[in-house]
Amino acid sequence: DAQTETEMPTGSVSDEPLLGPLDIILLVCLLAGTAWYLLKGKKKENQASQFKSYSIQPTTVNTMTMVENSFIKKLQSSGRRLVVFYGSQTGTAEEFAGRLAKEGIRYQMKGMVADPEECNMEELLMLKDIDKSLAVFCLAT
Template identity: 45%
Template structure:
């Protein structure tokens, strides 16, 4: 049996070698065919469209100089308002518009939005005038939007407002203990800092009796 074994295994080895060779050839041909098909059918890459870069405007900074704004718009009267419920703001807007009747141009302004340290520069504008419509809130306190202005008046003893022409109109209610306290303080304090009062303090009474 040992002598017969080689005669039986040799044909099997040749058959396996032949089988693997044919399979390798088939797989190789299939892979080559797929590669060629892919290469021939491949679409040319479409060019990426170039988008024009939009020029985005730089964010505008809030104008904090009422002097520069007045110069740009040709205004010479500025009406600051300290308002909690909107009454003083409405009154300031009316006053600024009524200035046209007298050949002047006015603008209403929220003191919280501007640098009140520029009051000393108001004399740079010819025939300028600052009007303060100040309401009193709570126990004789400034309104929320006038708090910074109130603090500025208290803290700047060395401020020179000698070139400032001003008048104050206070808005309050005489039934309250601290009647028009904010308006009275602003009127007195501006004079102490050297500003020129051109009209006496006005006391508005919401009680109306």
């Protein structure tokens, strides 16, 4: 009988720990990762609030830039009568507009080349104030 008592489990809890070393390491890593994730979110909220408080101040537009873009003033001051406007994405029309402006010299019309995006096109009506003036538009895709 003594042999059967030692071989049979008595139903009591063994001396094995509930958590092993690997379990403890995994739990510590999991807790550290969770803490890092939660703290990272708070830092982003603080940074976002810093960006929200920033405001952009508008700048005033100088009237000097409007005068510089006046092709009528440029024509009158340089004694030119021909203006060739170009519009192109690839530069083809710009090159052709330059050739046309140079070709105007053959017909006693000094010319200039202008980009309509940089000029005030409402001034085009004032072109009639310049004697024997001509406006040419070169557009290419």
